[in-house]
Amino acid sequence: MSEAGVLSSTTGAAQAAPVVAICKAVKRFGGLTVLDDCSLTAQEGEILTLLGPSGCGKTTLLRCIAGFLTPDSGEILIDGRDTIPVPVNRRSVGVVFQSYALFPHLSVAKNVAYGLRMRATPAAEIATRVKAALATVSLTGFEERYPSQLSGGQQQRVAIARVLVLEPRVLLLDEPFNALDAKLRGTMQMEMRHLIKRLGITAVFVTHDQEEALTMSDRIAVMRAGRIEQLGTPEEIFDRPQSAYVADFVGASNFWEGVAHAGRVALPDGQSVATALDGPVRVMLRPHNLVLRAVGGEAAAWDGTIRFRRHIGALMEYEIEVAGGRMLRAVALRDDTIAALAGGDRVSLGVRDAAACVAFPPA
Amino acid sequence: MRLDRAEIMDRLGVGVIVALAIFALALLLLPAVIVVVMSFDTRGYISFPPAGFTLDWYRKVFEQPVLTTAMWTSIKVGLYVTAICILLGVPTALACVRGDFRGATALSVFVLVPHMVPGIVLGVAVLFSGALLGIGPSIWLQSIALSCYVMAVMVRTVMARLQKLDPLLEQASANLGASRWQTFRTITFPLLLPAIMAGAVFTFIEGFDNLSVTIFTHGYRDRPLPIELLAIVQNTNSPLVAAVSSVQILLAMLALAAISLTIGLDRVNE
Numbered sequence: 204m205s206e207a208g209v210l211s212s213t214t215g216a217a218q219a220a221p222v223v224a225i226c227k228a229v230k231r232f233g234g235l236t237v238l239d240d241c242s243l244t245a246q247e248g249e250i251l252t253l254l255g256p257s258g259c260g261k262t263t264l265l266r267c268i269a270g271f272l273t274p275d276s277g278e279i280l281i282d283g284r285d286t287i288p289v290p291v292n293r294r295s296v297g298v299v300f301q302s303y304a305l306f307p308h309l310s311v312a313k314n315v316a317y318g319l320r321m322r323a324t325p326a327a328e329i330a331t332r333v334k335a336a337l338a339t340v341s342l343t344g345f346e347e348r349y350p351s352q353l354s355g356g357q358q359q360r361v362a363i364a365r366v367l368v369l370e371p372r373v374l375l376l377d378e379p380f381n382a383l384d385a386k387l388r389g390t391m392q393m394e395m396r397h398l399i400k401r402l403g404i405t406a407v408f409v410t411h412d413q414e415e416a417l418t419m420s421d422r423i424a425v426m427r428a429g430r431i432e433q434l435g436t437p438e439e440i441f442d443r444p445q446s447a448y449v450a451d452f453v454g455a456s457n458f459w460e461g462v463a464h465a466g467r468v469a470l471p472d473g474q475s476v477a478t479a480l481d482g483p484v485r486v487m488l489r490p491h492n493l494v495l496r497a498v499g500g501e502a503a504a505w506d507g508t509i510r511f512r513r514h515i516g517a518l519m520e521y522e523i524e525v526a527g528g529r530m531l532r533a534v535a536l537r538d539d540t541i542a543a544l545a546g547g548d549r550v551s552l553g554v555r556d557a558a559a560c561v562a563f564p565p566a
Numbered sequence: 567m568r569l570d571r572a573e574i575m576d577r578l579g580v581g582v583i584v585a586l587a588i589f590a591l592a593l594l595l596l597p598a599v600i601v602v603v604m605s606f607d608t609r610g611y612i613s614f615p616p617a618g619f620t621l622d623w624y625r626k627v628f629e630q631p632v633l634t635t636a637m638w639t640s641i642k643v644g645l646y647v648t649a650i651c652i653l654l655g656v657p658t659a660l661a662c663v664r665g666d667f668r669g670a671t672a673l674s675v676f677v678l679v680p681h682m683v684p685g686i687v688l689g690v691a692v693l694f695s696g697a698l699l700g701i702g703p704s705i706w707l708q709s710i711a712l713s714c715y716v717m718a719v720m721v722r723t724v725m726a727r728l729q730k731l732d733p734l735l736e737q738a739s740a741n742l743g744a745s746r747w748q749t750f751r752t753i754t755f756p757l758l759l760p761a762i763m764a765g766a767v768f769t770f771i772e773g774f775d776n777l778s779v780t781i782f783t784h785g786y787r788d789r790p791l792p793i794e795l796l797a798i799v800q801n802t803n804s805p806l807v808a809a810v811s812s813v814q815i816l817l818a819m820l821a822l823a824a825i826s827l828t829i830g831l832d833r834v835n836e
């Protein structure tokens with residue numbers, strides 16, 4: 204429905220004033236620099252994901268936006284206004300914590316009403332808004348329960364309702380699905396995305412799970428050691444990674460080492476990849492971009508031996524040993540020819556789409 | 567059935583532990599039981615076993631204005647001590663756990679000092695310092711001295727609860743728009759309440775029946791119960807003391823039951 208419209212508006216309208224703008228934020232803990240000249244923007248109504256390995260500073264950045272931490276230098280703007288002088292409880296930023304942080308001594312209704320009560324909202328208005336918020340997250344009828352009497356998924360929805368009822372300008376979510384089991388996680392990811400889109404809230408979402416980032420986001424900021432390594436749509440991040448780090452972190456990659464001459468790297472199967480680099484390079488080969496064929500006696504341009512295979516539902520994943528003892532990973536639909544391949548078989552390798560390969564400088 | 571060595575040792579071990587536990591329980595309960603039994607004796611002196619059953623001693627307790635006044639005085643001291651300990655102990659605990667200053671740890675150890683000093687020594691020390699400040703022995707001096715003495719219990723109990731409290735709850739509260747005071751009133755304090763109540767039981771009981779600190783600090787017109795009991799025991803041998811003690815035991819048990827009930831109910835919501 205409106206998803207396509209939102210996507211094009213976020214990519215197309217780069218000149219629109221961002222809702223959240225972080226400019227050269229630096230945060231140190233003792234001698235450790237956790238945020239290092241970190242800059243990014245989130246546009247109206249978009250879901251921006253901070254993706255990166257554990258310890259790269261995602262939570263720290265989120266805590267700076269919420270106001271729990273003050274950056275040592277740099278600016279954090281919301282709607283163009285500097286937030287640094289604004290105390291935590293005066294920022295229009297709602298946080299959904301990883302552990303939910305529901306108030307254990309208050310019922311679901313009172314948890315959701317909490318922020319409105321702190322603002323001295325009239326009781327009648329509180330009642331209607333709490334009712335509406337609980338309906339939004341499908342928790343009508345749970346008003347009098349206590350957090351300890353709810354499942355993990357229900358607790359999370361209370362945490363979301365508690366924040367949404369205040370209609371914050373920005374929603375911050377720190378790994379909100381971590382405590383959920385794999386199946387519920389998938390459902391909640393979709394529900395959350397639909398809900399945020401329906402309400403049109405600008406959201407900054409933290410995860411270290413690349414699949415979750417690809418599912419949930421309008422744009423992804425890949426973080427590395429306190430810096431933004433690349434900022435782009437899921438397609439850009441996945442198809443056009445700007446560094447080997449991003450290529451490796453988002454979607455498992457093979458790296459094949461070659462040499463670039465006059466703007467091209469020749470692949471062993473006879474195709475070639477365009478590049479601006481010259482000399483030794485590493486070429487990203489996505490596992491699904493490798494084609495396998497059984498070989499009999501005839502010689503193949505590029506061949507290897509299957510060392511290991513693994514079922515992943517409708518797909519089959521292979522570990523293939525190629526010349527020089529290097530291992531490559533390939534993924535293919537389990538059709539008849541593929542299903543016949545087993546450990547120890549020799550296969551010829553080819554690249555499905557050379558244009559989808561990207562060359563990087565050597566490590 | 568053949569038992570091997572390890573199994574025999576295991577069973578022996580369990581047997582020893584059960585026996586020790588029963589012994590400890592007896593040690594804890596027997597004096598109270600004996601006092602209660604003796605309080606019903608028909609003879610005019612304390613001895614065991616009792617010769618008959620009467621409630622006369624209880625009637626006498628409540629007919630003697632000295633005893634009822636003393637009991638009331640001790641209840642007041644217990645309440646004052648508890649109030650002082652809550653008023654000063656809770657902020658101290660907050661400072662020790664949440665405080666971001668040098669010496670927060672030192673402070674948390676320091677509150678233990680008055681409790682480590684023998685009660686008599688503390689009583690004398692407070693008596694002298696009171697004299698310097700112009701506060702003579704009185705229900706107030708006694709309450710202050712006893713507050714020093716048991717403050718540690720309140721501070722330590724509240725600190726233990728605070729350390730287990732998720733700091734994210736307070737951050738969430740601030741994020742939802744609450745000021746620091748609102749956060750304390752609506753989140754921190756209600757979650758600390760069980761610990762405060764548990765501390766209050768101990769401070770009240772100490773205020774009610776402490777003798778060592780009380781001897782040197784109590785007021786001569788407001789004589790508290792432990793002092794009156796001491797006087798009766800020194801001068802007579804009547805089961806009156808047993809009756810007073812039984813009333814005290816009953817009060818303590820009621821207080822504990824009430825607290826465990828409220829704390830127990832609070833746990834349900836966590």
Ligand SMILES: Nc1ncnc2c1ncn2[C@@H]1O[C@H](COP(=O)(O)OP(=O)(O)OP(=O)(O)O)[C@@H](O)[C@H]1O
Pocket residue numbers: 232235237255256257258259260261262263264411
């Ligand atoms: N209050 C603090 N004092 C000192 N160091 C801290 C503090 N908070 C975070 N750090 C350090 O900063 C670094 C980044 O922490 P942060 O919590 O932002 O990581 P993260 O990207 O959220 O990781 P994760 O995915 O594990 O949650 C870590 O090395 C952490 O040890």
Ligand SMILES: [Mg+2]
Pocket residue numbers: 261262263377
């Ligand atoms: Mg984190």
